[in-house]
Amino acid sequence: MESNTQKGLYLFRLHFIAMMFAFTSGMAALPTIERGIVEKKKWLTHEEFWTYPVLGQTLPGVISVHNSIFMGSRIAGPFGALMSLLGVITPAFVCMLGIAALFQSVVGNTYIQGAIRGIRVISVVILLGNGIRLLTTVKKDLLTAILVIAAVLLPLFFGFSSFWVILVCGIVGLISVFAAPGAPGSGSSVQTREDGE
Amino acid sequence: MNMVLRLFLLFLQIGFTCFGGGYGMMSMIFDEGAKRVGLTANEFADMTALDLICPGAVALNSATYVGYLKGSFPGSLAATLGVILPTILVSILTIIFMKKFSESRFVKGLFRGIKPACGGLLIYTSITLALSVFFGSESVYELHKLVFTSDTIALLILFAGAFFLQFRYKIDPILLTVIGAVFGLIFLH
Numbered sequence: 001m002e003s004n005t006q007k008g009l010y011l012f013r014l015h016f017i018a019m020m021f022a023f024t025s026g027m028a029a030l031p032t033i034e035r036g037i038v039e040k041k042k043w044l045t046h047e048e049f050w051t052y053p054v055l056g057q058t059l060p061g062v063i064s065v066h067n068s069i070f071m072g073s074r075i076a077g078p079f080g081a082l083m084s085l086l087g088v089i090t091p092a093f094v095c096m097l098g099i100a101a102l103f104q105s106v107v108g109n110t111y112i113q114g115a116i117r118g119i120r121v122i123s124v125v126i127l128l129g130n131g132i133r134l135l136t137t138v139k140k141d142l143l144t145a146i147l148v149i150a151a152v153l154l155p156l157f158f159g160f161s162s163f164w165v166i167l168v169c170g171i172v173g174l175i176s177v178f179a180a181p182g183a184p185g186s187g188s189s190v191q192t193r194e195d196g197e
Numbered sequence: 198m199n200m201v202l203r204l205f206l207l208f209l210q211i212g213f214t215c216f217g218g219g220y221g222m223m224s225m226i227f228d229e230g231a232k233r234v235g236l237t238a239n240e241f242a243d244m245t246a247l248d249l250i251c252p253g254a255v256a257l258n259s260a261t262y263v264g265y266l267k268g269s270f271p272g273s274l275a276a277t278l279g280v281i282l283p284t285i286l287v288s289i290l291t292i293i294f295m296k297k298f299s300e301s302r303f304v305k306g307l308f309r310g311i312k313p314a315c316g317g318l319l320i321y322t323s324i325t326l327a328l329s330v331f332f333g334s335e336s337v338y339e340l341h342k343l344v345f346t347s348d349t350i351a352l353l354i355l356f357a358g359a360f361f362l363q364f365r366y367k368i369d370p371i372l373l374t375v376i377g378a379v380f381g382l383i384f385l386h
Contacts, residue, residue: 019252019253019254020252020253021252022252022253022254023249023250023251023252023371025218025219025220025254025255026218026219026253026254026255026256026257027218055291056218057216057218058216058304058308059216059284059287059288059291060212060213060214060215060216060283060284060287061212061213061215061256061280061281061283061284061287061288062212062218062219062254062256062257062280062281062284063218063219063254063256064218064253064254064256064257065254065256065257065281065284065285065288066284066287066288066291069284069285069288069289069292070288070291070292073292081288085281085285088253088254088257089257089277089281091252091253092251092252092253092254092257092258092261093253093257093261093273093277095251095252095253095258096247096251096253096257096258096261096262096265096273097261097265097270097273099247099250099251099262100247100261100262100265100266100273101265103243103247110386111382111386113385113386114381114382114383114384114385114386115377115378115379115381115382115385115386116243116246116378116381117330117348117352117381117385118355118376118377118378118379118380118381118382118384118385119242119243119246119374119377119378119381120239120242120243120246120326120330120377121330121331121352121355121356121359121377121381122246122355122359122370122373122374122376122377123242123243123245123246123326123330124242124323124326124327124330124356125356125359125360125363125373126245126249126363126370126373127220127223127245127319127322127323127326128319128320128323128360129360129363129364130220130223130319131316131317131318131319131320131322131323132316132320134220134312134315134316134319135313135316135317137312138312138313138316139309143309143313144313147310147313147314147317148313148314148316148317148320149317150314150317151313151314151315151316151317151318151320151321152317152318152320152321152324153321155224155228155318155321156321156324156325161228161229161232162224162225162227162228162229162318162321162322163210163214163225163229165314165317165318166214166215166216166225166311166314166315166318167214169310169311169313169314170307170310170311170314171310172310173306173307173308173309173310173311174303174306174307174309174310175306176306176309176310177302177305177306177309178302178306
């Protein structure tokens, strides 16, 4: 049986390596981390492992950081959480510092500027794609349509800050759920206790 | 206020209010970043592209990049700390109150409203970014003074092509970024 210190160090190494190869987003590191924690070390089952990323998505903040703290503390207590956290943060921070510095030094070259303009167009495509993909996972009804249209138009034409849009839409969502207590399927399925009636 | 402190507070607020990870934060980095630390649309566009190339979580990459741009090394450290502190706090609270928290009707209701809002905000952000990238205009109210050059047409062709490739063939975003860079190198310098 390994001590928490050994487990913590392994978690640091695992997260660090997985994150180093996770381009595009932190979620890309999950398969590597799963291989280490579930298949190799058998510290968690497959089902236990995947509850964390799902949970992380429902919370405010950085999903990979949530994951690392949940898994780390479950496996090796506070030290495990700390080491996993450091393993997640370090690659992103160090690599981005290097890339940012490099980017600043080549930005004057006209060919590089052309390439950057091309890349900026791709940024628009990727952002738009993420927005559309997010909306395909949302329940399609009148309330959703109103919220989406408001979230596009209010900042675009009336200068509303996205902070207020998120806040107000969150409150509207709360009202919609709490104002309809009898409504079937409005989140009440979780409330019904299936274990022992 | 000192820039390092401003970066810290900006990302602290973003870390507390944004759901859905890095891409949920984009709209707020875009408009709050413009107001509070002077992040331009072009700098933002560079950030989203570099996020893809750089290893690690998008939220952490973005914080590091904006921090470095506006406040060099201390700025990048402050922004990163700002964005992770709320996450750490929320994680610890969740571990303490576990299940109840994530399956409560409160969180469900909050999500019912926030998810569509985040989607809408991403579309708003891409429209504003597109205006800046294609026409160099800063808001929709400058649309009447649009300038069409041969460059604009090349940019629009690239946009249409990339959009098609992404949705029709689900092409890898990194490859898409490389295509954009090569296209720009040849047609846009």
